[in-house]
Structure formats: C-alpha cells, structure tokens
Amino acid sequence: MAxxxxxxxxxxxxxxxxxxxxxxxxxxxxxxxxxxxxxxxxWSTHAPSVRxxxxxxxxxxxxLVPTLVLGNALLDRVAIAVPDPRFxxxxxxxxxxxxxTFFSGxxxxxxxxxxxxxxATSGRHAGQLYFVSTFGSAAGTLLTSFxxxxxxxxxRILMFLIxxxxxxxxxxxxxxxxxxxxx
Amino acid sequence: xxxxxxxxxxxxxxxxxxxxxxxxxTSASADGMKLVHAERSLYREVLIYExxxxxxxxxxxxxxxxxxxxxxxxxxxxxxxxxxRMMLAALYANPEPRSVLIIGLGGGTLPRALQQLLxxxxxxxxxxxPAVIRxxxxxxxxxxxxxxRAVEADGRVFVKRALREERRYDLIMLDAFDHEYIPxxxxxxxFLAEVKSLLAPGGVLAANTFSSSRLYHHESVTYAAVFxxxxxxxxxNRVIIATNGPLPSQEVLRAxxxxxxxxxxxxxxxxxxxxxxxxxxxxxxxxxRVLTDQYSPxxxxxxx
Numbered sequence: 001m002a003x004x005x006x007x008x009x010x011x012x013x014x015x016x017x018x019x020x021x022x023x024x025x026x027x028x029x030x031x032x033x034x035x036x037x038x039x040x041x042x043w044s045t046h047a048p049s050v051r052x053x054x055x056x057x058x059x060x061x062x063x064l065v066p067t068l069v070l071g072n073a074l075l076d077r078v079a080i081a082v083p084d085p086r087f088x089x090x091x092x093x094x095x096x097x098x099x100x101t102f103f104s105g106x107x108x109x110x111x112x113x114x115x116x117x118x119x120a121t122s123g124r125h126a127g128q129l130y131f132v133s134t135f136g137s138a139a140g141t142l143l144t145s146f147x148x149x150x151x152x153x154x155x156r157i158l159m160f161l162i163x164x165x166x167x168x169x170x171x172x173x174x175x176x177x178x179x180x181x182x183x
Numbered sequence: 184x185x186x187x188x189x190x191x192x193x194x195x196x197x198x199x200x201x202x203x204x205x206x207x208x209t210s211a212s213a214d215g216m217k218l219v220h221a222e223r224s225l226y227r228e229v230l231i232y233e234x235x236x237x238x239x240x241x242x243x244x245x246x247x248x249x250x251x252x253x254x255x256x257x258x259x260x261x262x263x264x265x266x267x268r269m270m271l272a273a274l275y276a277n278p279e280p281r282s283v284l285i286i287g288l289g290g291g292t293l294p295r296a297l298q299q300l301l302x303x304x305x306x307x308x309x310x311x312x313p314a315v316i317r318x319x320x321x322x323x324x325x326x327x328x329x330x331x332r333a334v335e336a337d338g339r340v341f342v343k344r345a346l347r348e349e350r351r352y353d354l355i356m357l358d359a360f361d362h363e364y365i366p367x368x369x370x371x372x373x374f375l376a377e378v379k380s381l382l383a384p385g386g387v388l389a390a391n392t393f394s395s396s397r398l399y400h401h402e403s404v405t406y407a408a409v410f411x412x413x414x415x416x417x418x419x420n421r422v423i424i425a426t427n428g429p430l431p432s433q434e435v436l437r438a439x440x441x442x443x444x445x446x447x448x449x450x451x452x453x454x455x456x457x458x459x460x461x462x463x464x465x466x467x468x469x470x471x472r473v474l475t476d477q478y479s480p481x482x483x484x485x486x487x
Binding site: 009012013014015016017018019079080085146149150152153154155156 | 225226311336337338339340343347366367368371373374475476477478479480483484
C-alpha cells in the first residue's frame with residue numbers, strides 16, 4: 001500500500017492527478033496481486049520452504065529497483081508514446097509496478113502453505129495471515145501518507161521499503177532447514 | 184478551479200449557524216446563504232451559493248473551506264475579490280501579451296476581464312474538472328470564442344505537452360486550486376521550471392497563492408529557486424509576479440499601470456492601489472525546504 005501511494009506521487013508530474021491516474025494505479029496493483037496470488041499458490045505445491053519464501057520477497061524488492069532508477073525516463077517515454085492520458089498512465093503504472101506487485105502477491109498464499117499444518121486449524125492460520133498483511137497495509141498507508149512524505153523524498157522512502165524487504169528476505173533465507181514446513 | 188480569500192471567521196460563523204440549523208431542513212442557513220445550484224463531478228461537488236447579492240462557487244458545503252470565486256450577478260463586470268485584481272496587475276509587467284495561458288478556470292473572472300482588456304489576445308484556459316467549465320458558463324457568464332478556449336486537462340500534463348509542441352506564452356496565470364489548496368504537483372520546483380520554459384522571452388508569470396500557514400515559506404523559496412527575483416502582492420492572498428528575463432523596474436510598472444486606470448475603475452478597483460502593493464523584499468524564512476517532485480507534502484504543510 002505504501003508503494004501504491006508513492007506510485008501516485010511518481011506518476012503525477014507526468015500524468016497529473018486526474019481521477020484516471022489513480023484508477024490506473026489501483027487497477028495495476030489489483031491485477032498484479034491477483035496474478036501473484038495464483039502463482040504463489042501454485043508454487044507452494046512444489047517443495048515449499050521458508051527459504052523460497054525469502055526468495056519471493058527478495059524478488060519483489062529487487063524488481064522495484066528499476067522503478068527507482070529508471071522511473072522518470074520511463075514515464076516520459078510512455079507519455080510521448082501514448083498521448084491518451086488514461087492509457088498512458090495505465091501503461092506507465094504497469095511498467096513500473098506490475099512485476100514487483102506480482103511478487104508481493106505471491107507471498108500470502110505461499111505463507112499460508114508454510115503455516116498450515118492440519119485442516120482443522122487452517123482457517124485460523126489463514127485468518128492470522130490476512131490480519132498481519134492487511135493490518136500492515138493499513139499501517140504502511142497511514143505512516144506514508146501522514147508522516148513519511150513530510151520527512152523524506154519519495155525515492156528515499158522507496159529505498160527504505162526495498163531495504164526492509166531485503167532484510168526480511170535474507171532472514172528467511174538464513175532460517176535453518178528444519179523450519180521447513182513441507183512434509 | 185480557483186480559490187478565493189480565506190474567510191476563517193466567516194467559516195466559523197457559518198459553522199455555528201449550521202449547528203443551530205441542524206435538522207431544520209432548508210437550503211438557506213441562518214445568515215441567508217442560499218444554495219442555488221449543485222453539480223456532482225468526477226472530483227467533487229461544485230456548489231453555487233448566493234448571499235447578500237453575491238454569487239460564489241464553492242467546493243465544500245456552506246463554503247466551509249473558502250470560496251473558489253465570487254461575482255455580483257447584477258454587475259458581472261465588477262471584480263469583487265482581491266486576488267483577481269492582484270493577478271491583473273501582472274499586466275503592469277507586460278501590458279500587451281498576445282498569448283495567455285490560464286491554469287484553473289473557476290468562475291472565469293480572469294478570462295472574462297482579459298477578453299475585454301486584450302480583445303486580440305489568444306487565451307487558453309486549462310481546467311481539470313468539466314463540471315467547473317459547465318458551471319462557469321451557466322452561472323458566471325464565461326463564454327468561449329474564436330480566441331478563448333477552455334481545455335479539459337490536468338495543468339501539468341497540458342504544460343508538458345505544450346512544451347513538446349514548442350508553444351510559448353507571453354502571460355501565464357497559475358490559479359489551480361482544489362477544495363484545500365493548489366494540487367501538490369503544481370507546486371514543485373520542476374513544475375515551475377517547466378512553466379518558465381513555456382514563457383516567451385520577457386513573458387510574465389502570475390501565481391495566486393495563500394499567505395498563511397507554514398507552506399508560505401516553502402512555496403516562496405520554491406519560486407525563488409526558479410525565479411531569482413520576483414514581485415509579490417499581498418492581501419488575504421499573495422500573488423507572485425515573475426518574469427522570464429530581467430524584472431521590470433518600478434518606473435516601468437507605474438507607466439504601464441496608467442494604461443489600465445480607466446478599465447480597472449470599470450472593474451471596480453483602483454489601478455494605483457494595486458501598484459502600491461508590489462514588493463520584492465523577502466518576508467519568508469529563506470532556510471525553508473524547497474518543494475520538489477520528490478518532496479511535495481504541500482497540503483500537509485498547509486495544515487499548520
């Protein structure tokens with residue numbers, strides 16, 4: 001959610017703050033998440049492990065780096081190539097956010113597979129996971145829109161988010177094999 | 184969109200009136216403010232209120248967060264608010280612009296005045312909200328002509344496109360406001376640099392801003408980062424007048440102001456009074472952080 005908010009900021013200088021710019025950003029995030037859920041669930045059926053979860057997180061963080069580095073150049077290119085501001089902002093948003101959000105979407109279903117040990121408690125685990133991820137989204141939204149933008153540049157906040165993801169990814173990678181939930 | 188003067192006291196009064204009137208089920212509140220038209224748009228509700236012979240456009244109920252624009256329907260040529268008067272003082276810096284760009288239509292006060300002052304000039308107006316364009320036409324006497332056209336677009340997107348098409352304007356007026364303030368992406372160093380490049384040599388920029396809140400300092404240093412020197416006029420609002428090239432001297436301004444005495448009198452204000460408002464001495468904190476595309480929490484800064 002924090003990235004989605006910052007996405008609005010990144011697009012505004014090139015595509016403005018018309019309602020369809022937000023529409024384009026939300027569409028891309030939802031689409032990418034939905035595909036990510038599907039892929040995450042699928043991949044969880046092949047030898048799931050905490051290490052691999054770390055790999056997904058790492059991929060999500062790493063795929064945000066081009067957004068950070070090439071963002072403005074890409075936006076200008078798209079704006080010139082697609083004069084219609086609606087499809088221009090849709091394409092721009094997809095270029096910057098489709099891949100990182102797809103990987104983010106993979107995390108939840110994959111983590112469900114790692115947490116669930118028996119059917120009786122599966123609902124509870126899924127509920128806890130939804131809680132953590134949606135509560136985290138709420139916190140990220142509030143923190144970013146109320147405070148972080150007042151203190152830091154947009155790129156700085158993005159770097160910070162990437163760094164957090166990478167730290168979590170490395171922790172997951174370093175976790176020993178017996179945390180592996182596959183049976 | 185366009186913001187008029189801040190009327191905190193009036194807001195408070197109307198809020199109290201609103202409380203007193205809660206549930207009384209009429210569109211006229213205690214101080215006689217009457218809702219004459221409401222139009223939902225993609226962005227907001229555009230509301231027209233009438234009160235004591237004055238018609239105002241607002242984006243919030245009872246005009247709680249300021250008025251966008253006002254006019255006197257019985258004397259539509261009269262300019263009743265201070266900020267458009269100060270904006271028109273930009274003509275003292277360049278009295279004969281042949282092309283004008285206005286970002287933010289509001290009730291069309293500025294284009295209507297400029298149409299009369301400069302019948303030959305080509306005037307482009309950018310307005311993001313189609314409902315505002317409709318209401319300006321139905322309730323504020325705004326009309327499009329061969330020389331005057333209103334384009335429905337985001338101001339920043341329009342400026343970028345105009346730059347790519349290598350268009351130039353002799354006068355650019357920034358007057359885009361939402362219900363709170365100027366949209367953040369129209370308040371950054373990068374945007375002002377784009378606007379400056381869109382000015383013809385010697386072209387003039389006039390920008391309508393507020394003068395309260397700590398955003399004032401940030402906004403001032405942002406303008407100073409792009410325009411090393413500029414004039415500003417301050418009443419309830421602050422209007423910045425900058426040029427693409429050397430700033431005209433006070434003598435030049437005075438000489439030019441004399442050409443508008445008659446017409447401005449007809450508009451209901453005094454040309455010399457506006458001239459007396461021109462200032463250059465900074466009255467802001469020059470250490471404030473410049474607003475950029477990367478750092479633009481303008482509306483948060485405007486809270487305090």
